[in-house]
Amino acid sequence: MSHPDLQLDSRSGIATVTIARAAKRNALTLPMWRGLATLFARLSADASLRCVILRGAGDVAFSAGADVAAFAEERGTPERERAYNDALVAAFLSIERCAHPVVAAVRGWAMGGGCGLALMCDFRVGGPGTRLGIPARMLNLYYPHEGLDPLLRIAGEAVAMEMLVEGRTYSGEEALERGLLTRLVPDEAVVAAAEALAGRIAEGAPLANRYHKRALRALRGPLPLTAAHRAELEEFPRSADFAEAVSAFLARRRPVFRGA
Template identity: 40%
Template sequence: MSGCVLCTRVESVATVTLSNPGKLNAVDFAMWQSLAALLAELSRDEQLRCIVVRGEGDQAFAAGGDIEEFVSRRDTLERAMAYHAQAGAALQALADCRQPTIALLQGACIGGGLEIAAQCDLRIAAQSSRFGAPINKLGFSMYPAEMASLLRLAGAAGLLEILLEGRIFGAAEALAKGLVTRVVSDAEVVDETYASARRICAGAPLVARWHKQWLRRLQQGDPLSDEELRASFAFLDTADYREGLAAFTEKRKPQFRGC
């Protein structure tokens, strides 16, 4: 029986849940397909302001790909390429989400699960959560296109250590390596993640999208053009900008509408 990807929504926050009971939420091919389609749909939702990605229960975010499926889905070059094209599409859909994304990390965050978490904008981990990519013990290498986000977070030396040793390590080390942005107690991780989502939702949604856009652009390395610098002031024409200034002057909370 395959796993599934669930989605619930409370006000302007959507929760995407990786669910594969009995397999520590290991991600199978159908889940990669569902994840790509769902994230593309959510990204188009103008009323949505934040997406939380988590695993079902508190034992795992996702313990990698579903290894049992590899003998049928990755047994030839053509099928392996198709499999990772679909996984890549899901990871890219997460990276391309216009809304801020937060990974809520409990338990095991391994292999493909670590790749999913790395594509989120923020990663909030429980103190007892565990990380790694022990695929060297399974005789296969990480797909190069899926290394990029981990390389960006951990750097070449850090990623090589993770891949060459295949060691499972804790949240404190993951924080030191840059793989997570915050570590809190197990009892606080759910509340802290949704508190973070509420803080994001309290800000201007267009500004959040622009910050994501410009940070991605800056990571390309080449200088911004004059046209791009002028475009960075697009906020001047928004109602939310006028509302933010008015709320500051009137000493009240702003009511942003995303326009």
């Protein structure tokens, strides 16, 4: 296994990946981001599979995103920031580029990087109690271009601005209206509905399913990213506002941003 907090179950051509850190609302540490990328790369290469389900343990959260409490050890220097961003982007892209269709069972909170993981999936099943948001503005955090791409493609610039700049969090019904969820079912039925959807996908021709996923991605083309775009991302964690945001998060108080 790529990480002990990432559980894998495979049966009948369907692999289920569970982010198993319920006590922390399935927040991911740096080793977990790396482990997720490794695991999905392995699943993508498994020709016996026909579909993958991604879910969180418990019924409170799909994933709260990055574990901010671990930032003191995982981030803070240019080298660490580069490594962290590389791991985050690799995890995101490993899902988007997985050869097989990926279904997210989005029960509960999907925030920040957790929302990003859900948006990388091809199908997102949620309930009225699902909450999707990207509170990066309250941590003075960047959201990588690779994570912004599916948000913009799925929901458009207006919704992206609401989530990123206003800091709006959407309920399950609101998320469905905006395309952030593809299916809405009762909260207690989210996992079962995701499994049923994966079962229907697995009944189809796997070569055709893989081709269509690959073809749709090819039609979108590559992201027009430059070295300057990459370098810009490394500036955020060097700011005083970033240090203030992390300190406020750990102290459970509201941060005071000064734009520096």
